[in-house]
Amino acid sequence: MKVSTKGRYGLRALVDLAVNSTGTHVSLVSIAQRQKISLNYLEQVFATLRKAKIVKSVKGAQGGYSLAKPASQIKVADVLNILEGEFCIVDEDVFDEDQIDAVRLAVKTLVWDQINKKVNEYLMNTTLDDLAKEYERLNGELPDLYYI
Amino acid sequence: MKVSTKGRYGLRALVDLAVNSTGTHVSLVSIAQRQKISLNYLEQVFATLRKAKIVKSVKGAQGGYSLAKPASQIKVADVLNILEGEFCIVDEDVFDEDQIDAVRLAVKTLVWDQINKKVNEYLMNTTLDDLAKEYERLNGELPDLYYI
DNA sequence: AGAAAACGTAGTATTTTACTATGAATTTGG
DNA sequence: CCAAATTCATAGTAAAATACTACGTTTTCT
Numbered sequence: 001m002k003v004s005t006k007g008r009y010g011l012r013a014l015v016d017l018a019v020n021s022t023g024t025h026v027s028l029v030s031i032a033q034r035q036k037i038s039l040n041y042l043e044q045v046f047a048t049l050r051k052a053k054i055v056k057s058v059k060g061a062q063g064g065y066s067l068a069k070p071a072s073q074i075k076v077a078d079v080l081n082i083l084e085g086e087f088c089i090v091d092e093d094v095f096d097e098d099q100i101d102a103v104r105l106a107v108k109t110l111v112w113d114q115i116n117k118k119v120n121e122y123l124m125n126t127t128l129d130d131l132a133k134e135y136e137r138l139n140g141e142l143p144d145l146y147y148i
Numbered sequence: 149m150k151v152s153t154k155g156r157y158g159l160r161a162l163v164d165l166a167v168n169s170t171g172t173h174v175s176l177v178s179i180a181q182r183q184k185i186s187l188n189y190l191e192q193v194f195a196t197l198r199k200a201k202i203v204k205s206v207k208g209a210q211g212g213y214s215l216a217k218p219a220s221q222i223k224v225a226d227v228l229n230i231l232e233g234e235f236c237i238v239d240e241d242v243f244d245e246d247q248i249d250a251v252r253l254a255v256k257t258l259v260w261d262q263i264n265k266k267v268n269e270y271l272m273n274t275t276l277d278d279l280a281k282e283y284e285r286l287n288g289e290l291p292d293l294y295y296i
Numbered sequence: 297a298g299a300a301a302a303c304g305t306a307g308t309a310t311t312t313t314a315c316t317a318t319g320a321a322t323t324t325g326g
Numbered sequence: 327c328c329a330a331a332t333t334c335a336t337a338g339t340a341a342a343a344t345a346c347t348a349c350g351t352t353t354t355c356t
Contacts, residue, residue, distance in 0.1 A: 001151055001232040003260070005345060008238060011259065015251050027301065035251065036244065041346055047303070060354025061300035076259055090151040096184065103163050103183065106282040110274060111159065111224055112151070118266045126258060134254040153314060175332065189315055195334070208323020209331040 003084060009037050010045045010083045011076065011131075017055070018071045018132040025057075025064035045083065052082045071132055077123035154231045157185050158193045159279075162227060165203070166219045166280045173205075173212035193231065200230045219280055225271035 016031050028046060032039040046065060049055045056068045067074060090112045094104045164179050176194060180187040194213060197203045204216045215222060238260045242252045 001149075001155070003149055003238040004343090007149070008240060008255075011255050012251050015255060019251070029301080038346065040348075043303075044346090050303095057302060058354085059302045059352075061298095062355055063301050063353080065302085084149040086149075090156060092156060102283050102286040103160050103167070105286055106279050107156075107159050107163060110279055110282050111271075114270060114274075115267050118270055119263050122262060122266055123259075126262075131254050131258055134258050135250050138250040138253055152312090177332080186315065188317075191333075191335095192315090198334090205333060206323085207321075207333045209329095210324060211322080211332050213333090 003080070005041075006045055006048075006083045007080050009035070009042065010049065011079055013037065013042060013045065014049070014054070014067075014074070014079060014128055015131045015135060017065060018067060018128050019135050021066050025066040027064040031065075048082060049079075052078070054079060054082065067128070070129070072127050072129035074128040075124055076126045076128070076131070077120055079128075080123060151228070151232060153189075154193055154196075155228050157183070157190065158197065158231045159224065159227055161185065161190060161193065162197070162202070162215075162222070162276055163279045163283060165213060166215060166276050167283050169214055173214040175212040179213075196230060197227075200226070202227060202230065215276070218277070220275050220277035222276040223272055224274045224276070224279070225268055227276075228271060 012035050013031050016035055017026055020026050020030070020034070028039060028042050031037070032042050035042075046055060046057075050057055050065075053068050054074060055065045057063065057065050092104060092108050092112060094100055094108055096104065160183050161179050164183055165174055168174050168178070168182070176187060176190050179185070180190050183190075194203060194205075198205055198213075201216050202222060203213045205211065205213050240252060240256050240260060242248055242256055244252065
């Protein structure tokens with residue numbers, strides 16, 4: 001029960017993009033380097049993000065990616081739903097030989113549906129901008145502190 | 149990003165057990181039949197539940213399983229944590245070559261940690277008894293209604 | 297022209313999942 | 327006391343998912 005690398009890498013890469021795009025677009029090579037992610041793999045992740053209109057691309061030399069909308073309008077929910085293929089914990093079939101099974105339905109309504117709801121409620125209200133701001137805040141505090 | 153059959157079958161089986169244990173213990177065969185789950189597979193799931201002291205067993209003919217505690221004291225969180233091996237969405241390593249990475253940390257604190265918190269908060273306050281009660285309620289309403 | 301990038305697709309090793317199979321140990325009813 | 331019913335334990339395994347790698351094409355800037 002874990003989020004896959006697609007979701008994890010994708011979110012990190014988008015925050016990196018949001019934070020490092022000063023007006024213009026950013027190449028995947030640079031994101032891959034900063035985030036220590038395989039370029040080939042990132043390309044696949046960004047192909048998905050592009051098709052979903054979360055990022056837009058400029059081809060050719062000095063090309064790269066940029067956010068398709070302001071960071072404040074890109075919900076984390078959208079990103080994860082796309083990269084994880086429906087970000088929902090479980091979608092149980094409640095039928096049992098053409099008849100509803102009360103045990104299954106009870107578990108579904110009181111557990112799976114509720115989890116999905118809680119998670120989505122939160123992720124619908126968290127945007128890439130929130131993450132970018134948190135990054136900036138951390139970046140101001142961290143540098144001198146945490147070394148191993 | 150789905151809960152595995154262990155978690156799904158396990159929860160259903162426990163609700164079935166709670167609902168069908170009239171004082172005494174219940175055989176896995178009967179649970180497997182009602183819930184349409186492979187007996188062999190259920191045995192493995194219940195081995196885990198037994199080691200975690202969620203159910204207790206009586207061996208031999210006419211033996212079976214019963215809840216180790218009142219249903220109202222068995223939290224869904226405990227069940228899922230055990231069956232899914234830490235029911236947490238992601239536990240990202242925030243270090244990057246001995247140094248904290250602000251992007252990873254931002255994503256972790258604002259996304260993964262928050263999701264884990266929301267989900268756990270809810271599941272810590274939902275018990276098998278809640279599920280059993282929901283089952284009874286549904287069972288009173290459903291029978292005549294939903295047929296396909 | 298050549299380099300730097302996005303874009304596309306296929307292959308692949310590893311891991312996880314969801315079982316099945318088999319047999320031993322234990323208890324009870326007949 | 328024996329046979330059936332049950333839990334208990336472990337090993338194997340087919341299929342799917344994961345996390346990539348590899349390789350080539352296209353586009354655009356300098």
